[in-house]
Amino acid sequence: MRPAHRELEPASDAVEVDCSAVRIALQEHVARARDAEDSRAVHGLRVACARLDVFLRLGRRRALRDDLRWLRRSASNLRDLDVLLESSAAGELDAQTVSSLSTERTAARAAFLEVLASERCEALLDALANVPSVSAQRARAPLERLAERVRRRGEQLLDAPAEFERHHALRRALRRLRYAREWLGMDCTAIRALQDSLGALNDALVRETWISRVERPASSALASATSDSSSLVQSLSAGALHAWRATRREILELPA
Amino acid sequence: MKLLVVRHAIAADPVEGQRDSARPLTSAGKRKFEGVVRGLKRLDVKLDLLLHSPLLRAVETADLMNALVEGETRVTSLLARAPSKALIEALDEPSVALVGHEPYVSELVAWLVTGERQLARGFPFKKGGVAWLEGEPVPGQMTLASMLTPAQLRAIGRKK
CATH class of the missing domain: 1.40.20.10 (CHAD domain)
Structure with missing residues (x-):
């Protein structure tokens, strides 16, 4: 809710x-x-x-x-x-x-x-x-800190876009900023769109982790699924990176 | 282990229709307890675990102690009732603070130091007061290192 x-x-x-x-x-x-x-x-x-x-x-x-x-x-x-x-x-x-x-x-x-x-x-x-x-007044400084964290996490992602942990860190920071803005009745359209991209990547990574964790016999169907999953992760990672570049100014309310 | 037993800071009087559990700290209560925390900091208190009761005045007191916490902060209803074995079993870190209420904090200190809860009157707490215990968290086996009033801790915090 x-x-x-x-x-x-x-x-x-x-x-x-x-x-x-x-x-x-x-x-x-x-x-x-x-x-x-x-x-x-x-x-x-x-x-x-x-x-x-x-x-x-x-x-x-x-x-x-x-x-x-x-x-x-x-x-x-x-x-x-x-x-x-x-x-x-x-x-x-x-x-x-x-x-x-x-x-x-x-x-x-x-x-x-x-x-x-x-x-x-x-x-x-x-x-x-x-x-x-x-009060909104009391919330102002924490809100600014949450936005600053998103900015830093975004920069860290651009420094090392192949590290999925950095996608994950940006996703968490964005979630907090979105919830903070929603508590204060502010628009979050751009954040939600970027969250969708990062969320899809996270789901794919979680899926890979669980499938590799459970014991199973060698299976051509599973090998195929794993290979498909790795390709999907690469594609979603690139998509999330592109989405961040495209929306960061709007999310952080920076001048164009 | 080191165990700090803390009585919550000064809270507002109840207003009509308000639950007792929802009474917040007063502005003066917060300000005074910030001085207590400065005193504890000067005494080099660092906490691995901070347990507090769910009542708002204890939650807000725990908030003010955040600067001392290096581990986890945890809410427990065990501090909103008479001290129990379950509470003692929760003291599973080398340095722990508990934020609770009278008469339970006095009963707890009496129990841990003497083995007898009914001696609680010998260990009275002011609001924002702190008992510092050391040793194994077993009834009758802890040593009372000091019983510090809020004024004493604020004075320690003011000295340079």
Whole structure:
């Protein structure tokens, strides 16, 4: 769920941003993910954690951010495997690989359920219920820092475009900047487009990682899938780099 | 291990309709506790783990202690109730601070130092006060190195 935008002008220092809608969404995602197999709830939980992390950054708060990161990361493996298993076309992966991935998913779900049932998760939800609103004035300096981080990560990517870790770092910095701007009711069209490019690359890399991790016999179908995946990664990497060059001025609101 | 037990800083009085858990620190409470943190910093306190209760006044106190944290900050409801074995088991780093509430912080210190929780009255905390314990985190086996008031820590922080 995206934060509800206020009617006031986003740039006005008088704007007070409240996190309760996203907090309640997080509570609902936790309940749904705990009670049933619901990959959307798992995804929603991760997004809500990331949005709330940025909200705390805008309020210059440090406490609870480690807890949000812990909760978000606890869902990472489950989310990766859900995406991989749901997005693989019929016959794309051999039966043994699918079976191994499904076993990994079962373990990931069990670990995730332990986290959801933990005292720390309950305490986090309780604590978030008390977090005060943030004024746009207070959020201004953290917002500038998040934009500056995007600029630095973008420069680092251009310095070494073959290093996927730099794509990943830019993707994370962009996500935080987007969420910060959304909290403040600002336009994020350009960021979203670039996120799509970097997200597609990340999905392909995650897919490669998981497929290489699971045990499997040699398979011509798998070898072909792996080869296709590597080509796809190269293509998506080039596309993301191009997208960053094309949109960075707009995203960072620099003069043309 | 080194264990700092901290009572939250000065919080606002409750207003009508407000949950007790949502009471924030006052401006003066924040300012005074910033002085406490400066004192702790001068004493070279570095934390591997900071545990705090989910109540807003403890969350905001933990926020102010961020400059001392080199490891993780973690919220736990174990600090919003009487001290338990589960809380002691969570003390799994060499240097840990806990931010909680009365009477529980006094009970915890009494328990760890004497083995008897009912001696809590012998270990009173002012808001923003700090007890510094050392040794194994086992009831009756920790040493109380010092019990510092906020004023003492602010004075330490002011000296150059």
